[in-house]
Amino acid sequence: MKPKLRVENVYKIFGDHPEQALEGLKQDKSKIEIFEETGQTVGVQDVSFDVREGEIFVVMGLSGSGKSTLVRTLNGLIPPTYGKILLDEDDVASCSAERLRKVRREKITMVFQHFALFPHKTVADNAAYGLKIKGEGAASRRKKALAALEQVGLAAYADSYPGELSGGMQQRVGLARGLATDPQVLLMDEPFGALDPLIRREMQEELLHLQKKLKKTIIFITHDLNEALLLGDKIAIMKDGRFVQVGTAQEIVDNPADDYVAAFVGDIDRGRVFDAAHVAERPITVELGEKGAAEKALELMEEHNRNALYVVDRDRIAGLVTYQELAVAAREEGRTDLSEVLVTDVPTVARETPLNELYGAASAGYPIAVADKRGRLSGVIETEAVFSQLSGEDNDAATAATNDAELSAKEGERQ
Amino acid sequence: MISPADLVQIPLDDWVNSFVRDFLVPNFRPFFRAMQTPVTAVLGWLDAFFHWLPMLVFTAGLTLIAWRTAGRGVAIFTLVALVFIDMIGLWSETMTTLSMIITSVLFCAIIGIPLGIWSARSDRVLFVVRPILDIMQTIPSFVYLVPIVMLFGVGMVPGIIATIIFALPPIIRLTNLGIRNVRADLIEAAEAFGSTRWQMLWEVQFPLALRTIMAGLNQTLMLALSMVVIAALIGAGGLGLTVYTGLGRLNVGAATAGGIGIVLLAIILDRITQSLGEKNAVRSPSLWQTLRSMMALGKSGDEEKAGKAA
Numbered sequence: 004m005k006p007k008l009r010v011e012n013v014y015k016i017f018g019d020h021p022e023q024a025l026e027g028l029k030q031d032k033s034k035i036e037i038f039e040e041t042g043q044t045v046g047v048q049d050v051s052f053d054v055r056e057g058e059i060f061v062v063m064g065l066s067g068s069g070k071s072t073l074v075r076t077l078n079g080l081i082p083p084t085y086g087k088i089l090l091d092e093d094d095v096a097s098c099s100a101e102r103l104r105k106v107r108r109e110k111i112t113m114v115f116q117h118f119a120l121f122p123h124k125t126v127a128d129n130a131a132y133g134l135k136i137k138g139e140g141a142a143s144r145r146k147k148a149l150a151a152l153e154q155v156g157l158a159a160y161a162d163s164y165p166g167e168l169s170g171g172m173q174q175r176v177g178l179a180r181g182l183a184t185d186p187q188v189l190l191m192d193e194p195f196g197a198l199d200p201l202i203r204r205e206m207q208e209e210l211l212h213l214q215k216k217l218k219k220t221i222i223f224i225t226h227d228l229n230e231a232l233l234l235g236d237k238i239a240i241m242k243d244g245r246f247v248q249v250g251t252a253q254e255i256v257d258n259p260a261d262d263y264v265a266a267f268v269g270d271i272d273r274g275r276v277f278d279a280a281h282v283a284e285r286p287i288t289v290e291l292g293e294k295g296a297a298e299k300a301l302e303l304m305e306e307h308n309r310n311a312l313y314v315v316d317r318d319r320i321a322g323l324v325t326y327q328e329l330a331v332a333a334r335e336e337g338r339t340d341l342s343e344v345l346v347t348d349v350p351t352v353a354r355e356t357p358l359n360e361l362y363g364a365a366s367a368g369y370p371i372a373v374a375d376k377r378g379r380l381s382g383v384i385e386t387e388a389v390f391s392q393l394s395g396e397d398n399d400a401a402t403a404a405t406n407d408a409e410l411s412a413k414e415g416e417r418q
Numbered sequence: 419m420i421s422p423a424d425l426v427q428i429p430l431d432d433w434v435n436s437f438v439r440d441f442l443v444p445n446f447r448p449f450f451r452a453m454q455t456p457v458t459a460v461l462g463w464l465d466a467f468f469h470w471l472p473m474l475v476f477t478a479g480l481t482l483i484a485w486r487t488a489g490r491g492v493a494i495f496t497l498v499a500l501v502f503i504d505m506i507g508l509w510s511e512t513m514t515t516l517s518m519i520i521t522s523v524l525f526c527a528i529i530g531i532p533l534g535i536w537s538a539r540s541d542r543v544l545f546v547v548r549p550i551l552d553i554m555q556t557i558p559s560f561v562y563l564v565p566i567v568m569l570f571g572v573g574m575v576p577g578i579i580a581t582i583i584f585a586l587p588p589i590i591r592l593t594n595l596g597i598r599n600v601r602a603d604l605i606e607a608a609e610a611f612g613s614t615r616w617q618m619l620w621e622v623q624f625p626l627a628l629r630t631i632m633a634g635l636n637q638t639l640m641l642a643l644s645m646v647v648i649a650a651l652i653g654a655g656g657l658g659l660t661v662y663t664g665l666g667r668l669n670v671g672a673a674t675a676g677g678i679g680i681v682l683l684a685i686i687l688d689r690i691t692q693s694l695g696e697k698n699a700v701r702s703p704s705l706w707q708t709l710r711s712m713m714a715l716g717k718s719g720d721e722e723k724a725g726k727a728a
């Protein structure tokens with residue numbers, strides 16, 4: 004699929020002699036060296052990425068790493084020194100002022116860190132700003148603005164002024180203003196940076212919730228890795244104006260590209276980043292009605308060194324049998340029917356359940372069944388795998404397990 | 419003692435004389451005369467209107483305006499001051515002065531606000547405008563009375579033109595300042611939504627600069643009032659003339675009465691324009707709005723509770 008937004012080798016150098024800075028960059032000099040030698044500030048250097056439609060692309064980095072500069076090049080507020088920014092077929096970096104205005108009016112809007120609401124306009128007029136600029140009539144403007152405010156839960160405040168609202172509410176207005184023109188791309192420069200942690204969580208949830216319905220293409224800037232991991236379909240880690248790593252949350256946490264990224268990843272909440280599918284193993288099962296199922300189950304458990312095994316009944320998860328009970332039943336009473344010893348109340352979770360919600364399921368003491376959307380067994384999680392993944396140990400084993408589970412999931416889907 | 423004057427004497431006064439008399443006046447007099455026409459028209463209209471308006475109607479009107487903009491105290495002051503002016507027999511002079519002042523301030527605004535906006539948007543324009551304003555503010559007003567008389571003659575309109583020149587700088591400066599001080603993030607936001615320059619000016623910059631611009635207008639108004647007596651030197655009438663003739667004839671009583679009239683008028687106009695500016699900035703929500711937002715708060719609270727219960 005063609006990306007919605009494609010950024011190619013973008014540089015932004017502040018100063019009158021960008022070529023000097025470029026020369027310095029070629030010689031692998033650092034941002035500080037270049038500034039000391041030439042007086043040019045490197046804002047963004049050689050950044051390229053694609054964002055697909057409906058994706059949240061998060062750019063994460065510390066203060067001064069060039070995030071704001073980068074996101075402002077995307078809608079032309081800051082023209083890049085070199086490089087291309089393709090939004091559909093328009094190159095934002097080089098198109099005419101007229102064309103750029105049209106793009107801003109119709110396709111791309113922005114939500115700002117410090118809200119940047121117009122203090123002299125009511126909440127509704129703020130939300131309607133983009134529509135007014137586009138030349139919409141007063142009535143339809145108000146209708147759309149109210150609809151946008153409704154989405155963020157602020158329709159009741161339409162006729163208040165921004166100064167009368169709390170920070171969290173003001174940022175909702177900012178979001179409504181960004182959404183009112185129904186843009187395809189939404190740029191968000193640390194939108195929740197100025198909010199306190201509680202409101203921040205609430206807004207993050209709300210954004211995810213909205214995004215489920217709206218499916219906008221979002222470029223989200225943050226300096227908070229937890230926020231990045233929660234929101235981002237894809238995350239770029241930025242340092243000194245360049246991307247040091249781009250990947251999904253799990254890729255970044257599992258395989259930090261360098262020490263810089265590793266230092267960040269060190270103290271994040273892994274339980275929120277990884278999901279059940281990540282630690283699941285390819286299920287080893289026996290069929291419920293199979294002939295000699297009991298012997299086969301025992302053999303399998305011995306072979307794989309397990310003490311419990313899942314039993315399936317065609318597509319359904321029938322339950323599990325433990326080695327202990329099955330062995331007793333088979334050897335001492337001579338019975339070979341699995342259903343006698345079948346535990347049917349088994350812990351089952353969805354593939355996308357985050358690890359930190361698995362504690363309850365793990366406490367039953369049985370391996371956890373991972374079911375796909377149609378309720379079929381797609382993997383099994385040994386409880387130890389959960390804890391080793393949470394503690395960040397034993398990455399390789401976990402990754403291997405993931406690959407297995409993913410494989411079986413894909414096979415499952417194909418069938 | 420030897421001094422530079424023994425070596426070279428510069429006949430600056432002759433040069434200026436010949437520049438004005440032999441170049442400006444003969445070549446540009448018609449041009450300057452033409453410049454007078456709009457001023458003459460506005461002044462004539464205002465002057466006729468204020469003299470036609472019955473004293474009581476005017477007093478009631480201005481008191482009402484003062485009450486609506488600046489509150490009860492200023493309204494009472496306005497009422498008392500206007501009655502007093504009428505009682506000391508200076509009503510007609512006050513109306514003349516008022517129409518002069520309004521005309522001057524109107525033209526100052528018409529010239530000054532666009533010029534201020536222009537210099538706010540272009541550093542190059544500001545670079546040219548700023549030294550001119552500095553000069554205008556440092557030259558004593560007497561100095562340009564002579565060239566004005568030579569170019570425009572004597573009378574009300576030349577007096578107003580001198581007043582305009584004198585009172586123009588603050589409105590230009592403060593318009594420029596107000597627009598330049600609009601928060602950069604708001605400009606950025608307006609730009610991010612695709613505003614044209616005009617939309618930016620009209621929707622964001624001008625409304626947000628309005629308070630500063632009003633402060634400039636207030637200063638311009640005060641400067642215009644301070645020119646009233648000086649303008650009388652070149653033939654303008656009104657309260658300034660009362661003071662001026664009082665001075666000339668050593669008639670302390672008439673000069674004092676005229677002076678008091680000017681001061682009272684100044685206080686009234688100052689208070690009203692000042693509160694106009696403030697009104698624009700701090701928007702105190704009306705009772706109705708407050709009640710409504712309280713209702714809204716209650717409602718959303720209920721919804722939250724309902725949500726939790728479910």
Ligand SMILES: Nc1ncnc2c1ncn2[C@@H]1O[C@H](COP(=O)(O)OP(=O)(O)OP(=O)(O)O)[C@@H](O)[C@H]1O
Nearest residue numbers: 017044045046065066067068069070071072073226
């Ligand atoms: N207008 C400018 N002129 C010169 N240098 C600038 C300008 N704007 C930004 N910079 C420089 O570019 C670099 C990146 O700044 P930027 O604002 O993009 O950082 P950031 O990642 O957004 O930081 P923060 O998290 O603090 O917002 C910094 O070194 C900054 O000094």
Ligand SMILES: [Mg+2]
Nearest residue numbers: 070071072193
């Ligand atoms: Mg920033």
